[in-house]
Amino acid sequence: MSQASKNMGHELASHFFRTEYGKLVAVITRYLGSSKVETAEDIVQETLLKATQHWEMKGIPENPKAWLYVTAKNMALNSLKRTNVHRDFLSKSQGNKENTSDFVISDELISDSQLRMMFACCHESIPEHSQIALILKILSGFSIAEIADAFFSNHETINKRLVRGRKQLRKVNLELLDRSLLNQRVNAVLKTIFLLFNEGYFPSIKEQAIRFDLCLEAIRLAKLLEESPLIEDKSELTALLALMYFNVSRFESRISDSGELVDLKDQDRTKWDRQSIQTGIQYLNQLSQRKLVSKYAILATISANHCVATSYDATNWNEILSLYDELLQLENSPIIVLNRSVALAEAQGAQRAIEVLEQLKQTSDIGNYYLYHFTLAELYVKTKQWTEADKAYHKSLEMAKNRRDRILLEKKIKFLVPYLPS
């Protein structure tokens, strides 16, 4: 048997490189210090490159993970020798010993380093956009091109966000992130994870696969928090996990074969992923025992209501409406009023919802948002006010930026034509 085929039996778990990239950067940065985060990224990229070169010819080794860690560790040691910098991490754990080879990479160190890196990336000194870009680049192993694709952005913009983010990140001392600080800041991290999830959840025709991966990454990061013994109060986290699992269960059915977004009403409910729904319910059950009222918990319960309804018409709209009312008590935002209007229309009729939305425009700047006009148009269609509907769709079209949304709107406008006075 030839050399090449000897090891071909081994396979890599899906996203192995991407996930290991994140773990390695976290560990190596821990080792070199956050001021050297870019060096750590380079070392890990180099490590994966080396692995690619060897494995493509020789096959995947029995323990690919160990191969990567040994290689990355050696490169990090060489980098340290070259710059002759001895970071706190070493002097703390090993005194001033010159020999750095006892740096042991354990599973605990990997989890702990990822957690610290997550909090560092979500540091208050870093702008929100940069936070998400940093997380995707450093912890999730996405390339700049992949991040740009997922955000309908370009290489230059994403790179700028990363440069800005790293500049702040370099000042964060990873060792100073102790238990109490982590617990104080956990909500900021959850917020970023939720933003990341939502970036993925509103999909595009382009790079659909990557968008779904954003959702999975958000879930993976939340689970890292869940597994950490350092986080004391996990109720918000549990609620967010429930919400993400419920939403992700509908991912498949939300996009038609031709790449268009499908309304909840028209979705094939047999395509909903039962396992994700089940997981969501388990998280939600953990929660209700603690009788917690929070944004994520309410959103999760709304999503759960959709997930368990056998059809659109069988949905418990009254329950959903009262959940939205509860949510408004916590956070009175125009977006929530807008989303609530859909439930309101189903529970109390479209005319009532139209009135609420007309009023909302007077008290907020929601009128600049394409989905406001879209929702309004849909309600006008329901009440057969065709001319009003046509006007609202056109307004929405003026504001819609995304190609997919524009296509959908043009279709809706065309559909109205026979009903309009000539």
Next chain:
Amino acid sequence: MREFLLLIRSEEAPKANLSPEQMQEHIEKVGKYLKKLSEEGRMKSAQPLEMEGVMLSYKNGQIVDGPYNETKEIISGYYHLLAKDLDEAIALAKEDPRFEEGIWRVEVRPIKHVEGIN
């Protein structure tokens, strides 16, 4: 069956711009291709080459380093294959999925057998 040497050529650090996900895809698809060649009994060996190494030549009575090519092209690995003739070797080389990445060149050369040496 004749023997062929396929030299995998590219610019320096060809995969540097691939994302981790793309690198994994690369390993998986090229690995599958090489496995198939092995199973068909065509593969004598396939090895990557380390990036370090020197070019030696003889100049003014002594062995010296270099000269190096003007271009940054390097050989990053080779396959040693069996094929019926050059056409078949070329056809096999064309099946290499690495070409999808657009950064590779593969040189296909028959190995000459000289009686009494091999």
